[in-house]
Amino acid sequence: MDYLLLWPLLGGLLALLVVVLLTLDLLKKSRGNATMVEISNAVQVGAKAFLKREYTYIAGFVVVIAVALAVLGEMNPDVPTMNRWTGVSFAIGAVCSAIAGYIGMSIATRANSRTAEAARQGGVKGALGVAISGGAVMGLSVVGISLLGLCLVYQLFEGEPAIVNGYAMGASLVALFARSGGGIYTKGADMGADLVGKVEAGIPEDDPIAVTLNFTAPEMMQGMVMLPMLIAAAGVVASIIGIFFIRLFAKNDPQKALMNGTYVAALLTIIATWFIVDAAGSEFTADDGDTVYSKIGIFWSTVVGVLAGAAVGFISEYYTSSKYRPTRVISENSQSGPALTVVEGLSVGMKSCGIPTVVLAVAILIAYHFAGFYGIALAAFGMLATTGIIVSVDSYGPIADNAGGIAEMAHLDRSVREITDNLDSVGNTTAAIGKGFAIGSAAFAALGLLVAYTASAGISAADVSLTEPAVLAGLLLGGMFPYFFSSMLFRAVSISAFAMIGEVRRQLREIPGIMEGKAKPDYAQCVDIATRGAINGMLLPGGIAILLPVLVGFLLGKEMLTGVLIGSLVSGLMIGIQMANSGGAMDNAKKYIEEGNFGGKGSDAHKAAVVGDTVGDPLKDTVGPSINILIKLMCVISLVIAPLLT
């Protein structure tokens, strides 16, 4: 065993240890009064029922694909890098992702009522602590399980890149299904009625691809196999420190604490990177045996990634926080009715693509300048090293939001709802930052995978020139796919919401006393509708996402596939940014009105803003995050099948 593997192993174990401690601490808190417990239970039961059914379907996909990969590997004995074990590592990746999703879901549905109760008892401070703990459990589970799974696969298959890539593919595939299904489930229910709770809270965009990219990199760099894995381990420790920093300082100014915690984690990661790179050597020779990069170059490539990720995240804050002009203009426009709210909301999202794209383009050029394509992979890696804290901060918001829902349904004192609303509003902005970070890092990770794909498929530069018609056709097809994929998810949300609204109207009509709180709504029926909508809605888009690169690669050629991947990356990046920020801005524009501006709650402006928020919700919580995973998944599938393409 490579003794360096001890570090990521220790990092993963440490993350899970903190997860256990935080969970034990969290479960000790009171769940509140009987009504709160009951509602929380209903949410938990619904979420579990949904996840069980979802995982059953996903398991079918996983088994079929694992077998297909194994058979493909066996059928091509002349391709040494792909064999039956690719299927096994794929399955391991899938299981790891499923476990992370399950933990996330469990903790989120347990943290909600406890956050509400803490708000009731202890005010902002207590509630914040509980919500942050819930988020941290999720964030650290994701990175901990990813790292451990990767260590396992690495050890089992002796670091054979093509086999380890199967792990990333499995993890990413489950994440796509879980995230899009969870998004449809929650938003379908949300748009119908606030009865079913926030399940997407429980499904992080988990990302073992983060930790797998390093097995891509070695193809271009000699003797650097472990570098990114060590940085990942350092990132875990940095994230844990950042989380405790937040818990320590959150009572004063939650928003500031969340930001500063993220800063601290990023800074610590940068410092640790320097020591790791310094220890690894003073210069690094690329795969061609000629090109030599200095350790300074290696270091800066990583740092550029960290900085670009942070920049993209914080630009998202500008476009989605009601502290700034763009969101306030949406609130202002709401005075003239819902159409202007939506037009302005869409416009803000589109405009917000501008600077982040420039930042990412510049980061590509800088990273390449310092260390070639290996530099781009390193930059992706720098962005992803702080995944632990990013997911923690991102997951905190939905827990606070869900706590507010419980407070409302359990008829708690107004002050409780105000506290959770305040926490939720902070959460909305941090979520937008996290989403900006996620889409930026997804683009870089996809680029890294893509370069590995072209290398593995033996594609020469001239073959994938923009002057090749096959490449141009591929770019158009790839550019189209995220739109098509998004439309399917939208459609699923809208079908589910339409059914849910019908059901709610039926219950209000047929079960007397619901409105007065004397009779209980039939939660089970609602859960069932949301679950069916989500399962039906996730299968087709997910299935097409898997098939598209395979069909294009085998039938239309590896050059056209390169075009498809980059076209998807370009389109997906824009749609991802636009949807995250349109949704976030419209949500906060509504909240800004609720704070008493432009007529406040109940005014016509508020009604218009609610329409905007409802349109924005599936944009930011269903479609946007799924697109991030989509572009990575398509690249990693291509990378896995690359050795088989002729």
Added chain:
Amino acid sequence: MDYLLLWPLLGGLLALLVVVLLTLDLLKKSRGNATMVEISNAVQVGAKAFLKREYTYIAGFVVVIAVALAVLGEMNPDVPTMNRWTGVSFAIGAVCSAIAGYIGMSIATRANSRTAEAARQGGVKGALGVAISGGAVMGLSVVGISLLGLCLVYQLFEGEPAIVNGYAMGASLVALFARSGGGIYTKGADMGADLVGKVEAGIPEDDPIAVTLNFTAPEMMQGMVMLPMLIAAAGVVASIIGIFFIRLFAKNDPQKALMNGTYVAALLTIIATWFIVDAAGSEFTADDGDTVYSKIGIFWSTVVGVLAGAAVGFISEYYTSSKYRPTRVISENSQSGPALTVVEGLSVGMKSCGIPTVVLAVAILIAYHFAGFYGIALAAFGMLATTGIIVSVDSYGPIADNAGGIAEMAHLDRSVREITDNLDSVGNTTAAIGKGFAIGSAAFAALGLLVAYTASAGISAADVSLTEPAVLAGLLLGGMFPYFFSSMLFRAVSISAFAMIGEVRRQLREIPGIMEGKAKPDYAQCVDIATRGAINGMLLPGGIAILLPVLVGFLLGKEMLTGVLIGSLVSGLMIGIQMANSGGAMDNAKKYIEEGNFGGKGSDAHKAAVVGDTVGDPLKDTVGPSINILIKLMCVISLVIAPLLT
């Protein structure tokens, strides 16, 4: 003088002759009663005031750029293909486009009240004839003036490609400003109140680029300079026949007549193309002197363009006509409130990107297969040959719509409004077809220009490979720009609408009797607000669109510029299709409810659908069409500066 030049010259003159005849016929019709005349006058005065102010600003841009081009040409005497005359041909192109826009605006604002009056007197048949004549005047003016201007420039500068490209650049630039400004003017007013009339009716997306592409092509093909120009001349004649076909058969089934007229024109163009190609020779040698294409190949490349354009157009019909499921689902969803209307409307637009993109990708591969990149230029040319009838059919809708507005404001009998509504509904679908065609042909024209750009700039295949970081960065930047551009136009519409709503509310408050029809609204003030909004709104996005390729080309290199152009093409194509179809579908979904479905006019579903329509309007009439011009303009600017890039 090349005697072959006589044919396009005759084609252009014939088009203008028909324009004069149709106009004389149209002006003889009655303008209706005093109120109708008054309203129509108000619309005309407003439109003229707007156009005058808009053209003043555009003239400033044109002068500056013409001088810059001339100076650049003089400063680089070693670049023989660019000199002071590039500036002159640019100015000629700009003037041609401005004249076409002026004619379009004049006829549209004169046809509106006449259409309403014809509906009052003669029912469907008469109204249809007037509206179609108005549309035809516009369509034939665009192609006639384009062809004549091109003949002039060609004769003056002896067909020197780089100089003739200046003509396309001038025309395209004015079209972008006129179209985006006109779109903001109309939609800003529309979203505020239906007071100011439909000015965008008067500004066709005129497209001399259609006729200029042939000067691009010869760079790749020996002895074929005149081929596309001859096809253009044939297309004009085919369009005229198609228009008379429509006038002849329209009384029975307008929708069918409009479709069949377009079919007839396309078919005649295909037949004429065969004879032209057959007369030109039996095989064609490419610029490299080795590759030989058969006349069958040349023919099929052109036909593929015609067929692909028609296919994209008719797919748009499926997604936007209330005869089919997608639009009906939007109507159905409206029962659950405006949020679901908008979500479903956006979703339909996104889904509608699917098949058209596949069609275009396949067309690229087929055209290339038959005749290399020259084939792709020919396919673009085939699509654009029927511009005359496409613009005619496209322009008919807004005239009918505006006639309906006049009928409403002049308190004509309900039956009149029903006739114009019916015509408008047909117009909506034909407009969507025209828009599909326009975006498809824009993509192909841009591709043709792009290939010419890479040739002219001396870019090798390996320089613009997808494995080059500068190209990747360019693709991201270019992919972002249409989003940024769209958001600026949205913002302009929304600012203008917000101001207009404020003004309307003020007038209702301060001028007693408006609601009862006893006092007149202050039209002039409304026109002024809409005009200012449009001018302010069009300058920045248009200016950036001009500067972006220039700055990237000179500062960041011609390779990155290639990436930027293709990135814009990919993103712009998707946004263009999505917006045209989202907007068209939401408009027709509203009309479908107004026909009595899902509760009919005045129901909650109708109110929701109105919100959807209002969101969709700027999508389909302001942003979408501007994007088509944008992607062509950026390519043609790059082509013009190509010889100067190092």
